[in-house]
Amino acid sequence: MRTEEPRAIHLADYRAPEFRITTVHLDFSLEPEATHVTAKLQIERLSGSGPLTLMGENQKLLGVALDGRALSPGDYHLDDKSLTLTDPPSKLTLEISSQINPAANTELEGLFLSNGMFCTQCEPEGFRRITYFLDRPDNLSVFTVRIEASKEQYPVLLSNGNRVGGGDLPPDENGNGRHYVAWHDPFPKPSYLFALVAGDLGSIHGDFTTMRGRPIALDIYVEHGNEPRARYALDALKRAMAWDERAYGREYDLDIFMIVAVSAFNMGAMENKGLNIFNDKVLLATPETATDDDYARIESVVAHEYFHNWTGNRITCRDWFQLSLKEGLTVFRDQNFSGDERSHAVQRIQDVRALRARQFVEDAGPLAHPVQPQSYIEINNFYTATIYEKGAQVIGMLKTLVGDEGYRKGTDLYFDRHDGHAATVEDWVKCFEDACGRDLSQFRLWYRQAGTPVIEARGTYDADARTYTLELTQSLAPTADQPEKKPMHIPVRIGLMGKDGSALPLTLDGENRAGPDSRVLEVTQKFQRFVFVDVAQEPLLSLGRDFSAPAIFRNPLSLHQRAVLMGKDSDAFNRWEAGQTLAAEIMLDGTSHTDYIAAIGEVLARAEEDPAFAAQMLMPPTESELAAKKTPVDPPRINGARLALVRAIALAHQDRLAWLYEQMRDAGDYSPDARSAGRRALRNACLRYLTAADDEAAAGLADAHYRTATNMTDMIAGLAALTRMESPLRDSAFTHFHDRFRSDPLVLDKWMSLQAGSPLPETVTAVRGLMKHPAFDLKNPNRVRALIGAFGANHLRFHNGDGSGYRLVGEVIRALDGVNPQVAARMAGAFESWRRYDQDRQAQMRAELVAIRDLPGISPNLFEVAGKMLN
Numbered sequence: 120m121r122t123e124e125p126r127a128i129h130l131a132d133y134r135a136p137e138f139r140i141t142t143v144h145l146d147f148s149l150e151p152e153a154t155h156v157t158a159k160l161q162i163e164r165l166s167g168s169g170p171l172t173l174m175g176e177n178q179k180l181l182g183v184a185l186d187g188r189a190l191s192p193g194d195y196h197l198d199d200k201s202l203t204l205t206d207p208p209s210k211l212t213l214e215i216s217s218q219i220n221p222a223a224n225t226e227l228e229g230l231f232l233s234n235g236m237f238c239t240q241c242e243p244e245g246f247r248r249i250t251y252f253l254d255r256p257d258n259l260s261v262f263t264v265r266i267e268a269s270k271e272q273y274p275v276l277l278s279n280g281n282r283v284g285g286g287d288l289p290p291d292e293n294g295n296g297r298h299y300v301a302w303h304d305p306f307p308k309p310s311y312l313f314a315l316v317a318g319d320l321g322s323i324h325g326d327f328t329t330m331r332g333r334p335i336a337l338d339i340y341v342e343h344g345n346e347p348r349a350r351y352a353l354d355a356l357k358r359a360m361a362w363d364e365r366a367y368g369r370e371y372d373l374d375i376f377m378i379v380a381v382s383a384f385n386m387g388a389m390e391n392k393g394l395n396i397f398n399d400k401v402l403l404a405t406p407e408t409a410t411d412d413d414y415a416r417i418e419s420v421v422a423h424e425y426f427h428n429w430t431g432n433r434i435t436c437r438d439w440f441q442l443s444l445k446e447g448l449t450v451f452r453d454q455n456f457s458g459d460e461r462s463h464a465v466q467r468i469q470d471v472r473a474l475r476a477r478q479f480v481e482d483a484g485p486l487a488h489p490v491q492p493q494s495y496i497e498i499n500n501f502y503t504a505t506i507y508e509k510g511a512q513v514i515g516m517l518k519t520l521v522g523d524e525g526y527r528k529g530t531d532l533y534f535d536r537h538d539g540h541a542a543t544v545e546d547w548v549k550c551f552e553d554a555c556g557r558d559l560s561q562f563r564l565w566y567r568q569a570g571t572p573v574i575e576a577r578g579t580y581d582a583d584a585r586t587y588t589l590e591l592t593q594s595l596a597p598t599a600d601q602p603e604k605k606p607m608h609i610p611v612r613i614g615l616m617g618k619d620g621s622a623l624p625l626t627l628d629g630e631n632r633a634g635p636d637s638r639v640l641e642v643t644q645k646f647q648r649f650v651f652v653d654v655a656q657e658p659l660l661s662l663g664r665d666f667s668a669p670a671i672f673r674n675p676l677s678l679h680q681r682a683v684l685m686g687k688d689s690d691a692f693n694r695w696e697a698g699q700t701l702a703a704e705i706m707l708d709g710t711s712h713t714d715y716i717a718a719i720g721e722v723l724a725r726a727e728e729d730p731a732f733a734a735q736m737l738m739p740p741t742e743s744e745l746a747a748k749k750t751p752v753d754p755p756r757i758n759g760a761r762l763a764l765v766r767a768i769a770l771a772h773q774d775r776l777a778w779l780y781e782q783m784r785d786a787g788d789y790s791p792d793a794r795s796a797g798r799r800a801l802r803n804a805c806l807r808y809l810t811a812a813d814d815e816a817a818a819g820l821a822d823a824h825y826r827t828a829t830n831m832t833d834m835i836a837g838l839a840a841l842t843r844m845e846s847p848l849r850d851s852a853f854t855h856f857h858d859r860f861r862s863d864p865l866v867l868d869k870w871m872s873l874q875a876g877s878p879l880p881e882t883v884t885a886v887r888g889l890m891k892h893p894a895f896d897l898k899n900p901n902r903v904r905a906l907i908g909a910f911g912a913n914h915l916r917f918h919n920g921d922g923s924g925y926r927l928v929g930e931v932i933r934a935l936d937g938v939n940p941q942v943a944a945r946m947a948g949a950f951e952s953w954r955r956y957d958q959d960r961q962a963q964m965r966a967e968l969v970a971i972r973d974l975p976g977i978s979p980n981l982f983e984v985a986g987k988m989l990n
C-alpha cells in the first residue's frame with residue numbers, strides 16, 4: 120500500500136516567489152548514463168526573509184558552492200525533492216553540480232534519450248530533473264548554455280537562442296574527439312522553456328523575412344534520411360510566421376528558429392524558445408507515408424508551437440492554474456490559421472467534433488474541471504481537452520462579444536502590457552475590459568465553472584402580430600467540485616429561415632430598422648425572452664450558428680424541419696449540425712430515416728461544389744459520439760444502428776455514390792493542398808458507402824482501392840474498409856502493407872491502429888498478438904497510443920460484453936505506469952465514462968479501475984486519475 124498520499128496544490132495558495140534567479144549558466148557534459156550538469160545561478164531576494172528552496176529530483180548532487188565557496192552538507196538541507204539554504208544572503212551566486220542518467224529516463228521528462236539522441240522536455244516540471252532550480256513559470260531568467268559531448272556521436276549540439284561559441288576540445292581518455300557549442304538566449308524565460316538537443320542529425324534549411332525586413336534562419340533537424348519528410352513542415356512554418364504578422368501583428372524575435380523531430384515524446388510538440396521539439400508523428404510527411412489528415416495536423420501543430428512564441432513565451436503563465444492562458448489562446452490562434460489556410464466551415468466542424476468527443480465527455484464525467492482549475496495533484500494530468508479545446512472556445516466567444524476590431528485592440532493591449540511577464544487569465548480578461556470598455560465579470564465564469572451549459576429554445580410565431588418570440592433557457596448541471604452553478608454569459612448566434620430557405624431579417628422589438636440576417640443574442644440569465652418583429656412568415660430557427668458557444672443547443676424541431684435546415688441553412692456549420700442531430704435521432708430513437716436519406720441525396724447532388732464539406736456532411740455521428748448522447752449506453756446496439764443507417768444510405772444512393780467515386784478520382788501528382796485533400800476525402804467517404812455491405816464484392820472494391828492507391832490517404836481508406844471484413848483480401852492487404860513499411864515505425868503505427876480499431880470479434884486477441892510484434896514498444900508513447908490508444912477508442916470492442924477489452928487496457932496501463940506514468944494516466948481516460956454504461960459493464964470497468972488505483976507503487980499521475988474516476 121501507499122505510504123504517502125500525494126498532496127494537492129491549490130490556486131488559492133499561490134505566493135509570489137521570494138527569490139528570483141536572474142541569470143543561469145548551464146554547463147552540460149553529455150554521457151548517456153552519467154551526464155554532468157553544472158548550473159551557475161545569480162539569485163536575488165525579492166521579498167520576505169524565508170529560506171531559499173530550489174526544486175530538484177532524480178539526480179545526484181555532487182557539490183554546491185555559495186559565492187565561490189564550497190559548501191559542506193551541513194550548510195544546506197537536501198531531500199529527494201529540494202535543496203534548501205536556510206539563511207542565504209540577499210544577493211548570491213550559487214554553483215550546483217549534479218549527475219543525471221538520461222538513459223534510464225523512461226518517463227521522458229527532463230533530459231532523456233530518444234533513439235540515441237539527447238533531448239529535453241521541461242514543461243511543466245521537467246527542468247527540476249536536470250538541475251536544482253526555481254522551477255516555476257513566474258521565475259524568468261536569462262540562460263546561457265554550454266554543451267560538451269563526443270564529436271563523433273553528437274555532432275549537432277543545440278539549445279535556445281543564438282549560437283555564441285563552439286569548437287573542438289581535447290579528446291577524452293579513450294582518444295575520442297570532443298567538442299562543445301555555446302548558446303545564449305537574450306529573452307528571460309521560465310525554466311519550462313529550456314531545451315537541449317544533441318545527436319547525429321540531418322537538417323533542412325529555409326529562411327523568412329519578417330514584416331520589418333529582418334532575416335530569420337529556419338532550421339529543421341531530423342534523423343538522417345528523414346530530411347525530405349520535413350519539407351512540408353518548413354513550408355507550414357513560413358506560412359504561420361506570415362499569418363501571425365497579419366492577424367496579430369506579431370513578429371519573430373530571435374535570428375534563428377529551430378525545430379527538432381524526435382521519435383519518443385509524450386505529447387505532440389513543445390514550444391521551447393527558439394528550439395521547438397516535435398514528436399516526429401506531427402512533423403514528418405511525404406505523400407507515401409502521411410495522410411491528408413497528417414498533413415493538416417502537421418500544419419496546425421507547427422503553427423501552434425510557433426504561435427506560442429508570443430502567447431506562452433514572450434508572455435508566459437504565472438502558475439500552472441493559468442495554463443489555458445497560453446494553451447486555449449494558442450489553440451484558438453492555430454484553429455483560425457488553419458481555417459484561413461483551408462476552409463472555415465470544415466475547420467469549424469472538425470474542431471467541434473474534437474471538442475465534443477473529448478471535452479464534452481470530460482465535462483460530463485468524473486474528471487470535469489474548469490478552464491482554470493482550482494487544484495491538482497499532478498499538473499501533467501491537466502493538459503486536457505478542457506484547458507486546450509474549451510479554452511479556445513472561450514477565446515472565440517470573447518471575440519464574438521467584442522467584435523473583430525475590439526478583439527485586436529484587446530490583444531494589442533495584452534501584448535503591450537504583459538510582454539516579458541508571467542500573466543494570469545485575469546490579466547487577459549482585464550485587457551478586453553480596458554480596451555473595449557466592456558464589463559466581463561459574468562463572462563469570467565467560463566473560466567471558473569466546469570460543465571457544459573445546455574441552452575433550450577422555444578419559439579412561438581404570432582401570425583397576426585407578425586412577431587416571433589424566442590425563449591432561451593440556460594442550465595448547467597452540478598459537477599463534483601461545484602454543486603451550485605450560476606448563469607453564464609453566452610453568445611447565441613441565431614438566424615430565422617423562411618419556407619423557401621430565404622433569410623428573414625432579425626429585428627428586435629423596439630428597433631426601427633430591419634435587422635441583420637444573423638445575429639448574436641447575449642444570454643446572461645437563466646431564462647430570457649427575445650421578441651422579433653415584422654416576421655413575414657412562420658420561421659424556422661437556426662440556433663447556435665457557427666457553434667457560437669461550447670454548449671449543448673436544444674432546438675425542438677421535427678425530423679422534416681431538421682432536414683430542411685440540413686439542406687438550406689445559410690450557416691454551413693448548422694447545415695452539418697442539423698444533419699448530425701437528425702442522424703443521431705434516427706440511430707438512438709429509431710425514428711424514420713426517410714427525411715435524412717432524402718437530404719443526403721441533396722448533399723450528394725451538390726457535393727462537387729465543395730467536396731471537403733460534403734465529405735463532412737456524409738459522415739453520420741460516430742459510435743462514440745452517439746454514446747455521449749444517451750444513457751445507459753448499449754455498444755452493440757449503437758454499432759448495429761449505425762451500420763443499418765450507413766447501409767440504407769448506400770442502398771438509396773448507390774448510383775450517385777459510384778458516379779462521385781469516379782468523378783473525384785485524381786490523376787496527376789499528389790498535392791496535400793486543401794482542395795485536393797477534399798476531393799480525396801469525398802471519394803473515400805463514397806468508398807465507405809460503396810463497401811457498406813462488407814461482402815466479397817465490397818472487399819474486392821476496397822482491395823482494388825488499396826492496390827491502386829498512389830498515396831497514403833487512399834491506402835489507409837482501402838485498409839480501413841478491409842479491416843471491417845472477414846475476407847482473405849483483408850489479410851493479404853495487411854501483410855502487403857506491413858512488408859512494405861516494416862522499417863518505418865510511424866507508418867506501422869497506422870497499420871496497428873487500423874487493426875486495433877476493427878469491429879471484428881477477434882480484435883482483442885489480435886491486439887494482444889500485436890503487442891508481441893517487434894515494432895511494439897511500451898517505452899515509446901507513439902507505439903502505445905497507436906495500438907492501445909486506438910483500441911481504447913474502438914467503441915464496440917473495448918466495451919466487449921465479456922470484459923476482455925477492459926482487461927486488456929487495464930493490464931497495459933498497470934504495466935505502463937512503471938515506465939511512463941504520464942502516458943499511463945492518459946490511457947486511463949479510456950474508462951472515464953464508465954458510469955454511463957449498463958450495470959455489467961460498469962462493474963467490469965470499476966474492477967479494472969480499482970485494480971489500477973491499488974497498484975503497488977502507483978505514480979501520483981495515475982493515482983489522481985483513477986482515484987477521481989472512482990470517487
Ligand code: PHE
Pocket residue numbers: 240242243385386387388389390423424427446502
Ligand atoms: N506546451 C505543449 C503544447 O504546445 C504541450 C506539452 C505539454 C508538451 C507538456 C509536452 C509536455 O501544447
Ligand code: ZN
Pocket residue numbers: 423427445446449
Ligand atoms: Zn500549446
